Structure formats: C-alpha cells, structure tokens
Amino acid sequence: MQVAGVGFGPSNLALAIALRECRPAGTGAVFFERQPSFGWHSGMLLDDATMQISFLKDLVLLRNPVSSFSFLAYLHDRGRLADFINHQTLVPSRLEFHDYLRWAAERVGGVVRYDSEVLAIRPVSGDGVVDQLELVVRDGAHREPYVCRARNVVLATGLRPRLPDGVRASDRVWHSADYLHRLAGLPPEATGSFTVVGSGQSAAEITNDLMSRFPEATVHAVFPRYGYSVADDSPFTNRIFDAAAVDDYYLAAPPVRESLMNYHANTNYSVVDLDLIRALYRRQYQERVRGVDRLRIVNVSRVRQVRESGGGVSVDVEYLPTGERTDLRSDVVVFATGYRPLDPRPLLGELMEFVELDDDGMVRVGRDYRLCTSDKLTCGIYLQGGTEHTHGISSSLLSTTAQRAGHIVESLTASTPQ
Ligand code: FDA
Ligand code: NAP
Numbered sequence: 001m002q003v004a005g006v007g008f009g010p011s012n013l014a015l016a017i018a019l020r021e022c023r024p025a026g027t028g029a030v031f032f033e034r035q036p037s038f039g040w041h042s043g044m045l046l047d048d049a050t051m052q053i054s055f056l057k058d059l060v061l062l063r064n065p066v067s068s069f070s071f072l073a074y075l076h077d078r079g080r081l082a083d084f085i086n087h088q089t090l091v092p093s094r095l096e097f098h099d100y101l102r103w104a105a106e107r108v109g110g111v112v113r114y115d116s117e118v119l120a121i122r123p124v125s126g127d128g129v130v131d132q133l134e135l136v137v138r139d140g141a142h143r144e145p146y147v148c149r150a151r152n153v154v155l156a157t158g159l160r161p162r163l164p165d166g167v168r169a170s171d172r173v174w175h176s177a178d179y180l181h182r183l184a185g186l187p188p189e190a191t192g193s194f195t196v197v198g199s200g201q202s203a204a205e206i207t208n209d210l211m212s213r214f215p216e217a218t219v220h221a222v223f224p225r226y227g228y229s230v231a232d233d234s235p236f237t238n239r240i241f242d243a244a245a246v247d248d249y250y251l252a253a254p255p256v257r258e259s260l261m262n263y264h265a266n267t268n269y270s271v272v273d274l275d276l277i278r279a280l281y282r283r284q285y286q287e288r289v290r291g292v293d294r295l296r297i298v299n300v301s302r303v304r305q306v307r308e309s310g311g312g313v314s315v316d317v318e319y320l321p322t323g324e325r326t327d328l329r330s331d332v333v334v335f336a337t338g339y340r341p342l343d344p345r346p347l348l349g350e351l352m353e354f355v356e357l358d359d360d361g362m363v364r365v366g367r368d369y370r371l372c373t374s375d376k377l378t379c380g381i382y383l384q385g386g387t388e389h390t391h392g393i394s395s396s397l398l399s400t401t402a403q404r405a406g407h408i409v410e411s412l413t414a415s416t417p418q
Contacts, residue, residue, distance in 0.1 A: 001028055003412060004135055004150035006118045006347065008033035009040060010101060010401055011156035011384035014059040016108045017069045018405035021060075023413065030148065032137055034117035038105040040098050043178045044202065046209050051097050052201065052231070052273070053241075053398050054090040059104055062243070063406040069107070074100045115140040121153055121347050123354070123377065130354065130377040152412055155347065156384035159339035159396055164197075167306050167335060172313045176202040176336035179209075186332065192217055193330040195315050197303050199223035201231070203336035204272040208280055210334075211295060220328055222298040222317055228280070231271035232264075240264045240392070241399035249392035250367050257389070264393055269338070298328070306333060341396060342386030344371070351381070358389075365390045368411035369404060380415055382408050 003019070005012040008031045019029050060067035067073070071092075075081040078099075084092075092100075105112070116139040124132035133153050138145040161175040169175055172190070174182045176198075191214050196207045203221065210219050239245055240260070249257055284295045298317060304325070305316035315328045344363060345352055354377040356364040363383075364372035369391070371381040384404060387395040394400045 001030055001148060001150040003029040003152045003154060004133070004148060005029065005031035005154045005156060006121075006135070007031075007155070007157040008035075008038065008105070008112050008114075009156060009158050010059060010398055011158075011404070012154060013038075013101065013105055013108070014401045014405040015154060015156070015384070015408055016111050017059055017067070017104065018063060018402075018409045019412075020108060021064060021067060021069075022406070022409045029111050030150075031112045032116040032118050032135070032148075033112055033114050036115045036140075038102045038114075040101050041094075041177065042098075043181045044176065044205070045094055045098060045180060046205055047093075047095065048208070049094040049205055050089075050273075051091045051094060052233075055092050055097070056090070057241075057399055058100070058402065059405075060402050062400075063402040069104050071097075071100050074103050077103070113137075113139065118347065119145055120349055121351060121381075122349065123351050124149060128376070130351075130379060133351070133379050133381070150379075152380035152382065152415075154382040154384060154408060155342065155344050155386075157342050157347070158385060159341060160343075162338050162340050163335050164303060164337060167303075170308060172308055172332050173306060174332065174334045176206055176334055177339075179206055179334060182332075183213075190311070190331040193220070194218070195220040195222060195313070195328055195330045195333040196336055197222050197315075197333065198270075198336035198338065199225050199228050199272070200270045200336060200338060201272050201276075202338075203334075204228055204276050204280060206334055206336055207295070208276060208283075211280075211283060216294075218294045218296060218330075220296045220298050220330060222301050222303055222315070222328070224300060224302050224320065225270070226299050227297075228272045228277045229266065229270065230274045230277060232267050233273075237264065237267060240267060241394045241397065243400050243403045246391050246394060246400055247367075250390060257392070261388070261393060268393060268397065298326075303335075339396075341388060342383065344381075344383060344386060348381070351377070355381070360389075362389045366411075367391075368407050370408075370411055370415075380412065382411070384408070 055071045058071040060069045075084050118135050120136040122134045123130040124134050132149050135148045136145050161177040194210050207221050300320045301317045304318050307314045313333045317326045354373045356372040365387050369382045
C-alpha cells in the first residue's frame, strides 16, 4: 500500500478525494476509521447549529473549484441548489454539512474500512533503513488485530475531548462531545436541573438547547469569563485562516507565532457566535419579565471538584474574585471544556525515535505536513491536525482542508512517484 490514512473525518476524506482527482491511475490508498460508519462530531449535531465557516471552504473548492465533490455539486445532486441560493446564507446548518460530508464519503467508500481502529504504527526495517510502516488494526470482523503495511501514513485522528483534572465522565457527568448520545439515555426524572461548564461555542449551544428542550429546567452556566465573548469573524481578521497565513506562520520565528496565536485566539477558542449570544440574552431577559429565572449565569468562576451522590451531581465552584466556594447541585453536568489537539506520539510509539523534535519537545513538521525524520526512515508520516505550533490556528479547522490535502498529494507524488 502506498498510503494508509488513520481516521476518516473531513481531513482524510478531503485527502481521499484529492488522491482520486490527482492520481486517477490508482492511488494504492486505504483509510481506517474506528466509527462503524461516517460521522462528524455526531454528539453535537444539534438542530439549530450552523457551520462556523463558509460552505465555499468545503472539501475541495479551494484546491479544485470544478471538482464534482463540492458542496454546490452536492446541493445539485440533492435537488436543492436553487432553494439554497434563495436561503441567502454562507453558513449551512451542521446537519446539512454533515449530510454533504457523508455524501462525499459514500462516493469514495471503496478506500475506507470502517469499524477499524489503528492501535499502533510500527517500523519495518530493510537494509538498515525503515522503508515500510506496519499498522496494527483492530476491526469487528477479526478476532485478533491484523497488520497492514504502507509506505506512507497520514494521521488525521482529530481532537480529543478535554475534561478538567480529576473529572471523570459518567452517566451524569458528560463531555459536550457526547451530548446528544448521553441525552438519549437520560431518565425523565433527571431533567430538572443542569450545569454547563465553559463559555465556548459548545457550551453556549448546549445551554440554549437544554433551555429549549426542557422548558421547566434550571440551567447553571459556569465559566471564568464575565460573559460570553464574541467570535471575531470580521473580514480582515478572517485572513488568518487563509493558506497564505499558513505560509506566514510557518516562516515566522517562535515569538511571532506566539503573538499571532494570542492576537487571534478569539476567532476560535472560548468564543461564541454573536447571534447565539443575543438569543441567549433575549431568552433570559424575556423569562425574567415573566418572573422566571432559570438561566443562572455563574460567571468569573471555575469548577474545582465534582462529586456524584444520591442520583445527582454536586459541583464545587470557586467564585474567583473572593475565593468563595459554592456547592451547586444538579441532575447532570456537561463539561463543554474544549479539546486537546491531535497528539501523534501514542500511535507512533517506537517510531518517535526517528522523529525530530524542536526545542520545546514538539514534533518538527515540514510545510507539506510531513514529519521531519532522520534519514534512517524513508517513509512519509504526515499530520492533518496537531500542527498548530508550526502551521497556525487553522490546523484543527476546515479552513485549509482542501488545500492541505492537495499539498500532501503533491508531496506523496514527489517522494513516491508511480
Ligand atoms: P475529525 O475529528 O473530524 O475526524 C477524526 C476521525 O478519526 C474520527 O472520525 C475518529 O473516529 C477517527 N479516529 C481517531 N483515532 C482513530 C484510530 N486510532 N483509528 C481509526 N480511526 C480513528 N471547524 C470548522 O472549521 N468549522 C466548523 O464549523 C466546525 N465545527 C465544529 C463543530 C464541533 C462540534 C466540533 C467539536 C469541532 C468543529 N470544528 C469546526 C473543528 C473540527 O476539528 C473540524 O471541523 C474537523 O472535524 C477536523 O477534521 P479531522 O478529520 O481532522 O478530524
Ligand atoms: P473551547 O472553545 O476550547 O471552550 C472551552 C471552554 O471551557 C472555555 O470557555 C474555557 O474557559 C472553559 N473551561 C475549561 N476548563 C474550565 C473549568 N475548569 N471551569 C470552567 N470553565 C472551564 O471549546 P468548544 O466550545 O468545544 O469549541 C471547540 C471547537 O469546536 C471550536 O473550534 C469551535 O468553533 C468548534 N465548535 C463548532 C460548533 C459549530 O460548528 N456549530 C459547535 C461547537 C464547537 P477559558 O475562557 O478559561 O478558556
């Protein structure tokens, strides 16, 4: 196999399409995905949620504007092109974009093995150099894990849910990533009160959803900020998500990278769409007019401890200005406390001895997303995600997915000509 992809979310889906379009003679590619079928953050597929990005930044358009895998081609295929145009929006619902991604995934389905988790990637030596990689794969069809050899691997395993230290997920303590899955199993007697921790997009969407879904329930929103902060999606700033910004970031010295990250973190982290902030405020205000006070903002506060007892959860909350502690009790606590970036080290295991590290112990990555390795390893190991330190803030997002897939195909072609 020339290329093995680990994970089949939007990043490796875009790569599968790019391989098909750029190397039609046959790519020798296979992609392993641990989910039983295609799914993109399905625990957060809320009815009202919209995309955080223009549909023009789909899987292909910025690489190949005439691709048959574009969002517009999908709309045409579904018979909704005119209706979408009349909708006059650049940001489809997450449900619709999910359907687009699934449509595209089905069209390249032949290269994907679902229900297949890659457990490890190991070096295979020949003549003193590592010229093959061995992926250890567990799937539903085999009793034991099996191995698959490849010349190149592309890791696109996505973000990992982050819970505060000491917090463990359970039936009553959830991470936002599992929100809809957990909600489906919630007994009716556990729907009187909720605590949502965090003030990012996930927290605001879940708070809004709980308020709508359970009109009698009280919802405590706990976060360290004073109020929800708005996501900066203004036009000049939005250029930070362009491919040109990736070039600039990649060339910049570490202090410049750090300042760019700090200046523009509010385009993505711990921020919320203004429309949603306004909707939450309006809802709280209107309820107060009616004498109801069920959205309780617990601001400038951090969760210090969580304890489950007697069919509920107690959250020990510190009010940061005074250090005062309050015991907040609710039926369920949802931690919308964000994600950790892709970390290639656990999967690469002993291969890490061939990978170059920078002064901060982070992996060195080429502009073409290929890990920098010693000359004792001639295989390509590519990252889609986990490159914020080298390629900037768009690394975990969809903004440059189409172009990144193109860069990787070019690099694969240059290093392993057919
Ligand atoms: P993604 O996480 O989508 O996919 C990784 C895949 O790898 C998963 O399917 C997983 O099952 C699989 N996998 C992991 N380990 C594996 C293993 N060992 N073996 C086999 N398979 C494995 N960004 C944006 O630009 N616009 C937006 O609107 C949004 N919206 C959004 C909503 C929500 C709720 C979240 C949490 C995030 C976003 N994002 C976003 C950011 C998000 O990271 C991005 O949209 C993509 O999901 C990135 O695609 P990837 O394919 O890299 O990861
Ligand atoms: P996030 O932006 O990283 O926000 C995490 C939040 O948790 C922050 O407000 C953080 O506070 C808070 N937090 C962390 N630990 C805490 C603690 N101990 N006590 C209280 N608060 C704590 O995560 P996210 O909202 O999940 O967003 C992640 C990504 O997913 C973003 O790219 C976002 O755009 C995307 N997303 C998109 C959609 C959509 O497309 N509709 C929906 C949801 C998410 P600080 O202020 O201290 O950081």
